[in-house]
Amino acid sequence: MNSTEYLPLLMLDVRPLIEQGHDPLEEILQALDRLSSDGLLLLITPFRPGPLITLLEQRGYRLRETELGQDHWQVEILTAATPEIADYRNLPTPEPLERVLTQVATLPPNGAFLARVPRVPTLLFPLLKERQLDWATLEITDGSAFIFIKRAGNTA
Amino acid sequence: MSLLPGMNHLSLDQAPPLEIPAAFFLTASFAVMAVGALLIWTGAAAFQSNWQPLVLGLTHLGTLGFLTMVMMGALYQMSPVVAGAPIPFIRVAHLVQVLLCMGVARLALDLSGLWTGFTFGSFVLIALAVLLFLATVGFAVSKTSTQGETVAGMRLALFSLLLMMLLGLIMAPGFFDGLFPGARGFWVQIHLSTALLGWVGGLITAVSWQVIPMFYLTAPIDPFRKKVVMGLTAVGVILPLSVLLLSILFREPTNPGTSSGWDPTHAAALGALPAVLGVWLLHPVLILHNFHQRRRKRLDASLFFWQAGLCIAPVTVICAGIAYFSHDPRWVLLFGWLAIWGWAGMIVHGMLSRILPFLVWFHRFAPYIGRIPVPAMRGMLPDAWTKLGLGCHLASLLLGTIAIVTLDPWIARITGLLLLATGINLLHWMVHLLRQRPDLSALDR
Numbered sequence: 001m002n003s004t005e006y007l008p009l010l011m012l013d014v015r016p017l018i019e020q021g022h023d024p025l026e027e028i029l030q031a032l033d034r035l036s037s038d039g040l041l042l043l044i045t046p047f048r049p050g051p052l053i054t055l056l057e058q059r060g061y062r063l064r065e066t067e068l069g070q071d072h073w074q075v076e077i078l079t080a081a082t083p084e085i086a087d088y089r090n091l092p093t094p095e096p097l098e099r100v101l102t103q104v105a106t107l108p109p110n111g112a113f114l115a116r117v118p119r120v121p122t123l124l125f126p127l128l129k130e131r132q133l134d135w136a137t138l139e140i141t142d143g144s145a146f147i148f149i150k151r152a153g154n155t156a
Numbered sequence: 157m158s159l160l161p162g163m164n165h166l167s168l169d170q171a172p173p174l175e176i177p178a179a180f181f182l183t184a185s186f187a188v189m190a191v192g193a194l195l196i197w198t199g200a201a202a203f204q205s206n207w208q209p210l211v212l213g214l215t216h217l218g219t220l221g222f223l224t225m226v227m228m229g230a231l232y233q234m235s236p237v238v239a240g241a242p243i244p245f246i247r248v249a250h251l252v253q254v255l256l257c258m259g260v261a262r263l264a265l266d267l268s269g270l271w272t273g274f275t276f277g278s279f280v281l282i283a284l285a286v287l288l289f290l291a292t293v294g295f296a297v298s299k300t301s302t303q304g305e306t307v308a309g310m311r312l313a314l315f316s317l318l319l320m321m322l323l324g325l326i327m328a329p330g331f332f333d334g335l336f337p338g339a340r341g342f343w344v345q346i347h348l349s350t351a352l353l354g355w356v357g358g359l360i361t362a363v364s365w366q367v368i369p370m371f372y373l374t375a376p377i378d379p380f381r382k383k384v385v386m387g388l389t390a391v392g393v394i395l396p397l398s399v400l401l402l403s404i405l406f407r408e409p410t411n412p413g414t415s416s417g418w419d420p421t422h423a424a425a426l427g428a429l430p431a432v433l434g435v436w437l438l439h440p441v442l443i444l445h446n447f448h449q450r451r452r453k454r455l456d457a458s459l460f461f462w463q464a465g466l467c468i469a470p471v472t473v474i475c476a477g478i479a480y481f482s483h484d485p486r487w488v489l490l491f492g493w494l495a496i497w498g499w500a501g502m503i504v505h506g507m508l509s510r511i512l513p514f515l516v517w518f519h520r521f522a523p524y525i526g527r528i529p530v531p532a533m534r535g536m537l538p539d540a541w542t543k544l545g546l547g548c549h550l551a552s553l554l555l556g557t558i559a560i561v562t563l564d565p566w567i568a569r570i571t572g573l574l575l576l577a578t579g580i581n582l583l584h585w586m587v588h589l590l591r592q593r594p595d596l597s598a599l600d601r
Contacts, residue, residue, distance in 0.1 A: 089451075090373065090451060091373075092370070092371055092372065092373050092454070093370045093371050093514070094514060094517065094518065094522070094533055095532075095533075097522065098522075098525060098530075098532065098533070101522065101525035101526055102525055102526055104526070105525065105526020105527065106526070118369075118370075118373065119369070119370065122237070123237065123518065127522055127523060127525075130523065142376075143369070143375075143376040
């Protein structure tokens with residue numbers, strides 16, 4: 001896909017920038033500009049970014065932060081239109097696949113579905129293709145992945 | 157289509173039809189039944205000496221008829237899905253299955269004394285099956301651009317399969333005219349380490365990296381540890397073969413006890429030690445530790461198969477060590493029994509009870525989720541049947557061990573009965589699974 005398109009899933013690790021003494025706010029805002037209206041930006045930071053959370057919440061974003069380890073925080077930044085994330089990480093194969101397919105069966109045109117699964121669900125892709133659904137995945141360092149699925153709008 | 161580049165390569169068209177792996181799996185259950193029937197018929201005669209043709213027949217029913225049959229079926233499915241390597245001329249798989257089936261059946265009949273005729277024919281059939289398999293699956297896996305420890309392990313296993321087949325074919329005439337290419341023990345030892353550690357061990361370890369985190373929700377296994385196990389296995393396959401080549405090149409006597417500077421038999425045994433360490437010691441420790449730390453400790457019968465198989469692996473090492481230094485043939489038999497029906501047999505049996513329900517569900521039901529009522533995969537195979545298989549298999553393993561030690565004919569026959577029951581149970585639930593189909597009439601309603 002070309003660079004002018006908006007992306008539903010993005011990840012930005014600002015730890016190297018902070019380590020070099022740079023303020024990463026501009027890069028974060030640029031990433032948010034590239035995010036689709038119902039997408040998710042996954043931000044990796046070395047500490048809880050309190051001021052940024054306040055700023056983005058004031059702008060209408062929904063944020064969820066998790067401490068993953070020492071100097072390692074993960075912040076999920078969701079737009080107002082981003083669907084809630086269904087967490088299927090604790091389900092063995094093929095239960096995440098079963099759940100995702102059940103959920104997307106009722107997606108309306110332009111409707112989106114977002115889930116976190118134990119790993120990149122390669123076996124799901126041909127089934128999504130068969131259902132004429134669009135999808136994107138984002139793999140995280142722990143091996144789990146986010147999957148964003150969207151049913152295209154009516155072109156008629 | 158995918159919103160990200162590079163995500164569109166996997167297609168259902170690339171996966172083989174369900175009938176291909178299923179045919180291999182179904183046939184494998186008959187090999188288990190055949191071993192059971194032969195044990196019932198022969199009693200403890202099968203456990204008298206490891207050089208008996210009957211023992212060789214039973215061994216190859218286990219290694220080729222059961223283990224290799226399942227592993228080939230699984231590779232047809234795994235290569236496109238895991239390694240991104242679609243198999244060319246996929247229908248050749250049916251010919252591979254028929255040739256292997258005929259070859260193993262003929263070999264078992266020949267070596268059990270139930271058939272007399274042109275006995276070398278069985279080896280030709282098996283070799284043709286393996287060559288056709290390697291020409292298609294081996295070619296695809298060797299050419300794939302997908303990287304990683306699983307693909308590397310699959311390549312090692314396939315390379316070992318080729319070597320194992322060549323060694324077997326070179327040795328085969330010796331079973332009929334007594335003219336082996338060298339000392340029989342030396343050649344058998346290398347054939348055995350290539351087969352058990354390279355082919356079976358290489359594939360079991362490679363598959364475990366992929367399926368254990370997937371099916372049992374464990375943490376991904378550390379890539380460095382995977383590389384260590386893989387590296388040790390590769391070294392342990394290559395070193396004994398190097399010894400064999402050197403012994404041929406320098407025409408060293410390969411009879412133990414003949415002194416001419418170095419003993420190739422000992423050198424080959426030492427050369428296999430890295431693979432023994434990787435496959436039968438390090439891999440079980442890694443996977444059992446991984447199981448212990450899994451996120452969601454849901455009880456699952458197939459998990460018990462894995463745990464039992466992995467716990468038996470170090471016991472096979474002890475038996476192999478004692479067998480090497482002892483003149484008592486029971487240790488060699490015990491080693492073979494535990495390695496084939498304990499370590500590998502338990503793991504392969506357990507994997508079947510996980511993989512086949514998944515394949516049936518994925519191929520037949522997953523395309524209809526959300527359109528018609530579809531059963532959950534967990535409900536397709538009653539847990540009680542898997543547990544029955546586990547019980548029969550474990551009991552046969554234990555009684556077989558006692559039969560080898562005591563040489564009691566009735567314990568050997570009960571072992572056979574239990575193995576027969578294991579095979580029948582396996583066939584029964586596989587047929588039950590394969591008969592399940594979605595109710596497509598619901599699509600019209």
